[in-house]
Amino acid sequence: MIYQNSLSFAIAQDNDDLLKDFRNQFLIPKHKGKDVIYLCGNSLGLQPKSAAQYIADQMNTWQNLAVEGWFQGDDPWLEYHKSLSASISKIVGARENEVSVMNSLTVNLHLLMVSFYKPNSKRFKIIMEGGAFPSDQYAMESQVKFHGFDPKDAIIEVFPREGELTLRTEDIVQTINNHAAELALVLFSGINYYTGQFFDLEAITQAAHKAGAYAGFDLAHAAGNVPLKLHEWGADFACWCSYKYMNSGPGGISGIFVHEKHFTDNQMNRFAGWWGYRADKRFLMAPGFDPAIGADGWQVSTSPILLLALFKASMAIFDAAGGIDALRKKSVALTAFFEFLINEINKGQAEDIFRIITPANPDIRGCQLSVVCGQNAKAIFKYLADNGVIGDWREPDVIRLSAVPLYNTFQDVYHAAKHLADALVAVK
Ligand SMILES: *Cc1c(COP(=O)(O)O)cnc(C)c1O
Numbered sequence: 001m002i003y004q005n006s007l008s009f010a011i012a013q014d015n016d017d018l019l020k021d022f023r024n025q026f027l028i029p030k031h032k033g034k035d036v037i038y039l040c041g042n043s044l045g046l047q048p049k050s051a052a053q054y055i056a057d058q059m060n061t062w063q064n065l066a067v068e069g070w071f072q073g074d075d076p077w078l079e080y081h082k083s084l085s086a087s088i089s090k091i092v093g094a095r096e097n098e099v100s101v102m103n104s105l106t107v108n109l110h111l112l113m114v115s116f117y118k119p120n121s122k123r124f125k126i127i128m129e130g131g132a133f134p135s136d137q138y139a140m141e142s143q144v145k146f147h148g149f150d151p152k153d154a155i156i157e158v159f160p161r162e163g164e165l166t167l168r169t170e171d172i173v174q175t176i177n178n179h180a181a182e183l184a185l186v187l188f189s190g191i192n193y194y195t196g197q198f199f200d201l202e203a204i205t206q207a208a209h210k211a212g213a214y215a216g217f218d219l220a221h222a223a224g225n226v227p228l229k230l231h232e233w234g235a236d237f238a239c240w241c242s243y244k245y246m247n248s249g250p251g252g253i254s255g256i257f258v259h260e261k262h263f264t265d266n267q268m269n270r271f272a273g274w275w276g277y278r279a280d281k282r283f284l285m286a287p288g289f290d291p292a293i294g295a296d297g298w299q300v301s302t303s304p305i306l307l308l309a310l311f312k313a314s315m316a317i318f319d320a321a322g323g324i325d326a327l328r329k330k331s332v333a334l335t336a337f338f339e340f341l342i343n344e345i346n347k348g349q350a351e352d353i354f355r356i357i358t359p360a361n362p363d364i365r366g367c368q369l370s371v372v373c374g375q376n377a378k379a380i381f382k383y384l385a386d387n388g389v390i391g392d393w394r395e396p397d398v399i400r401l402s403a404v405p406l407y408n409t410f411q412d413v414y415h416a417a418k419h420l421a422d423a424l425v426a427v428k
Pocket residue numbers: 104105106107133135136189193218220221241
């Protein structure tokens with residue numbers, strides 16, 4: 001695709017966009033009476049207009065049926081989570097019974113580590129990306145300590161090579177091989193929150209398994225953003241939040257994946273609760289934990305129906321849009337256009353003012369572009385906000401901007417780049 005730096009080009013792209021009507025299904029905040037240019041779906045996705053009705057429906061069920069809502073009505077609460085499995089499993093590339101929804105992300109990371117991080121004196125190490133999201137770092141450290149090991153010995157971080165910004169798959173694989181004999185777990189994000197790099201999860205999984213370790217993934221920035229094939233890749237487990245690219249509201253429910261090869265492993269540790277019990281026998285309230293077969297067997301507590309309802313509103317939109325593959329197609333074009341426009345700004349400068357640290361190869365990134373501002377970074381970020389462009393800020397000098405295919409337009413991206421260019425003049 002040859003891109004052009006013009007509003008008319010952006011308008012033409014929007015007119016040709018098969019997904020253009022989906023923007024109308026979202027509530028877009030206003031700035032000075034106009035829609036903001038919302039490029040922050042990597043942090044909190046926008047609210048579907050339908051979400052309030054999905055909540056209202058459950059409030060009505062509660063009002064009219066009260067406790068009978070668990071068993072009666074259009075969507076009995078007892079099985080409510082199951083009505084999400086088909087949509088979610090397509091987004092992450094799983095079998096339906098390999099996914100479940102429960103808790104929030106870091107909690108699920110801990111619960112899955114209970115099953116998949118069982119260190120012994122020989123195998124106790126965890127390999128993860130350097131500069132992982134802080135919550136993941138804290139989770140790993142505390143897990144390691146909980147098992148009586150020292151994070152300094154047990155956690156191996158892989159960093160980019162000198163002078164490089166992102167990780168090479170070969171270096172990740174090499175690090176796994178180097179520690180193979182002592183390795184218990186490889187835990188990577190799907191997409192790094194800071195750089196926007198999309199890791200080769202299949203290669204990482206294969207290397208981990210060859211080393212005799214488990215492979216698990218935090219897909220907070222990948223789920224709903226890029227196509228995934230967790231089952232086919234053989235990943236052991238994964239978890240993600242639904243409030244970023246999956247638009248299910250602040251603190252929305254998290255999802256988990258457990259590969260079916262682990263369903264019958266009864267040696268596996270779990271922190272159990274009654275919601276993970278076999279559904280057919282749960283209400284016998286018998287002693288002795290007998291887990292549901294499938295990812296549902298990792299559930300602990302009663303389903304938070306209102307959170308599930310928000311997620312369900314969002315999944316209906318994903319399905320109507322034709323799923324993650326249709327979204328990805330637009331996403332690749334949108335992000336490439338944005339990248340082109342940012343590089344156009346740099347062309348007029350002595351050196352690159354806006355340096356994109358996200359990989360240029362579309363296969364190894366999603367929606368997000370992480371832009372290092374060479375000068376006046378904070379002031380430029382503020383200028384964007386003052387002009388209705390919503391991105392987010394990461395210390396010391398990075399602005400993350402994500403054009404999300406469900407609700408962003410080529411015109412959004414055009415105007416955002418224009419504001420970036422104007423900021424250079426305005427904040428001297
Ligand atoms: C957003 C994000 C989280 C947030 O976890 P919560 O438990 O939902 O607060 C964790 N890990 C990664 C990689 C993230 O991007």
